[in-house]
Amino acid sequence: MTSELISLTAAETASKVASGEVSAVEVANAHLDRIGAVDERVHAFLYVDREGALAAADAVDKARAAGEQLSPLAGVPLALKDVMTQKGIPTTCGSKILEGWRPPYDATVTARLKAAGVVILGKTNMDEFAMGSSTEHSAYGPTHNPWDLDRIPGGSGGGSAAAVAAFEAPLAIGTDTGGSIRQPAAVTGTVGVKPTYGAVSRYGLVALASSLDQAGPCSRTVLDAALLQSVIAGHDPMDSTSVTDPVPDVVGAALRADVKGLKIGIVRELGGEGYQAGVRQRFDEAVTILEGLGAEIVEVSCPHFPYALAAYYLILPSECSSNLAKFDGVRFGIRVGEGDGDPSIEQVMGRTRAAGFGDETIRRIMLGTYALSAGYYDAYYGQAQKVRTLIQRDFAAAFAQADVLISPTAPTTAFKLGEKLDDPLAMYLNDVATIPANLAGIPGMSLPVGLAPEDGLPVGLQIMAPALADDRLYNVGAALEAALLQTWGHPILQEAPSL
């Protein structure tokens, strides 16, 4: 029973709960048992809220018994990235500096999940403050890729992706600043979507880079991601940068799954040299499938993409240096060095930050502080914003030629834990294909398109659409997913070694 319940999709689970075939409490227990069985090895979770999850599941069962109308994801378990606040539940952002902090409020995403009867199992591991591509920068130890426990699960949302891949939860919330939802999805064989910037409220998402951050769904199927996005998306007065436009019908698009007559653009700058052979092979095969489904394949050029990484690593650290200034030991989190001598407030702040932040966080705070300094602002932050405008223009020109754009999600499959830890630049290159979408604020999805022949590890394909046209991702993604499923005969995760 347990193994059956954890292998269901979110859509299947919701329908079984709604029909009374299983109770939400049974579903929650099955997942809590799975977490108990495998998470010691995967380490996807930083905190498991067994009591809260069972109470939420029980509330769904009671509502059903009372004849209340259940929302489409009621009773479905979910893993919440630890960057999102949940009232009374420890929220660390993968950092020592927030150890012990229990937020007094729910993020808007959390509140919407609760209101929809989604059962929050716990908080997932991540690179500290969402900085990294491997989850190795978590202060609480890395998460392991369920496909190979010696490999990284991607980052920063490695915990969320691994939880979904390891059947610890059918759904998870991730956040994507430069690829933190899509790249982990690619290397774990799961689906991850970064919605249009502003489609999902950032209120309660502990900010890394405010102008880039966006929360979105992690799942095992395109339809499940659509169901989750429709629960969490929509304008929020608490986040004035959230869009007021109506939420596109992503669920309808995922059910339509028809690419006939669509123009699909391959981005010349995102592929070729620097991309692993098996990644290129699986990508090319997927292109052939899309063509076979009736899509018209065109090649587009985005000439400014080679500058995206450099611009990103000026904008992100700049905003991050300011966003992370509040972590000073005065009002929340740890406080260090108060009793040592007779320190000034500045010394206590300095000691707290030195002890509380990890190396990568400190590196980016210093980069950003420098880039924003008087006399350097124009040359760095100002120049990076100009590049951002150019990248937006590249996308505009490309979308004039194609309805959606595609590329490999990441240049390689999952690398070994520790392999790139001492080489920040090599680590940064993992996000080369995902960063442009964040800079332009457009939506992007990663879905699995097979295993690289040379290492047997999952390969992700990225779909990008114009801002507010998230439904196109789901339409194309679902069509490709269905065709691949037919080819493989089973979901790709069935090929993962059992844990």
Added chain:
Amino acid sequence: MSTSTADAVVPYDEVIAEFDPVLGLEVHVELGTNTKMFCGCPTEFGAEPNTQVCPVCLGLPGSMPAVNATAVESAIRIGLALNCKIATWCRFARKNYFYPDMPKNFQTSQYDEPICYDGYLDVDVETDEGMKTFRVGIERAHMEEDTGKTSHQGGATGRIHGADYSLVDYNRAGIPLIEIVTKTIEGTGKYAPEVARAYVTALREILRGLGVSDVKMEQGSLRCDANVSLRPSPDAKLGTRTETKNVNSLRSIERAVRYEMTRQAAVLRAGGTIIQETRHWHEDTGITTSGREKSDAEDYRYFPEPDLVPIAPDPAWVEKLRSELPENPAVYQARLQAAWGISDFDMMAVVRSGALDLVAETVALGADQAAARKWWVGELTRIANDRAVELTELPITPADVARVEALVGEGALNDKLARQVIEGVLAGEGSPDEVVAARGLAVVSDDGPLLEAIDAALAESPDVAEKIRSGKVAAAGAIVGAVMKATRGQADAGRVRELLLERLGVSE
């Protein structure tokens, strides 16, 4: 650590003979909105510390600001009243610095894109050549959030350095502020202190008229920083400036500018250089002392606030706000001055003391304008100065003053008794009528008790009585005085004199 050791100063007329002063004034106004700049917390003054807070104004991880639309409207109305241009598109910016009263360790403010810019305010100053108008240019008026309030416990200085520990009240964090910055104010010559005071006075009247703030300087809802520098002559390049903070009354603005001019002149005359720094004004000793050095190198790493969308006020809305602005205080003043029929000089006295609205209200309640001015500009302004509070902070209303004047008009009080009634009202003894009743203050108009008092006084001073009888009428004053004293001032002195002379059979 600064001490209150007085610096050398140069006599003011010598400062003026040798130097040309240049001013710059920065005024922070706390808006009277019901809620804070970026969250829904109430703004009421005086609540228990840290009771008017939420995740946003505490800067908790994950929280985000959302702009208070009323604050934006107030900012635009202030800009319009100060003849400013209103930006068609502007943004907030983050001003980054670490300090425990800043929940986020950055202040959400405006930097190079203020909502209001390039305006002016004309102010009148009494000069040797009569009333003269000075135009003060307004560089910008922008929106920002207030910080929390720190109080440093223990230690000798009351400052963060040397304190044992500090307490922070975040009730004030996030209160909407408008910062109004003047262009450099040149060409004032010796009237620099008066111009500074007249500017803040006029600005305060405008803000009060707009109803956007309660403009209470002593509660900090209107705060002024004065930048002062000296140069050898009006065509020389600008000298190094200091920024004097903690100037909490109209009077101290004038005094602080004057003091800073005399101090800087002494430094320059001795061949020294002025250090660019923040200085603190001390109301009690009338001097400024050095605060932290403030070099241009201080780097706030400003950048556009990415958590807020730009503000683009609809031009039609701005024009609507413009058309709904209240009467300009200068026009309002001219109207009152004409109605009262008083001189420029007398009108200035009313305006300078901040009593304009109080006098106007008192007159509206039926009091004579001269009497209303006498109380508010004379007696009550003196008392307010003694108590170091604003006139409006005295526990007496225009209605009280008007009632006292009505009693004087009826002959129920004389001038001396009226002062006692005012004193009673200020002491919290109740309304004028209650004070009259409780203190038993009323003009004694019955001749009987007066004659008794006269006879008693005459019996005590037979020699004086004899003098008066012999025709030295001037000596009557002593007896009248004694009678007034015996009746605790409640008699009508004229009537006492009449009765006395009658009693002694003497005529004037």
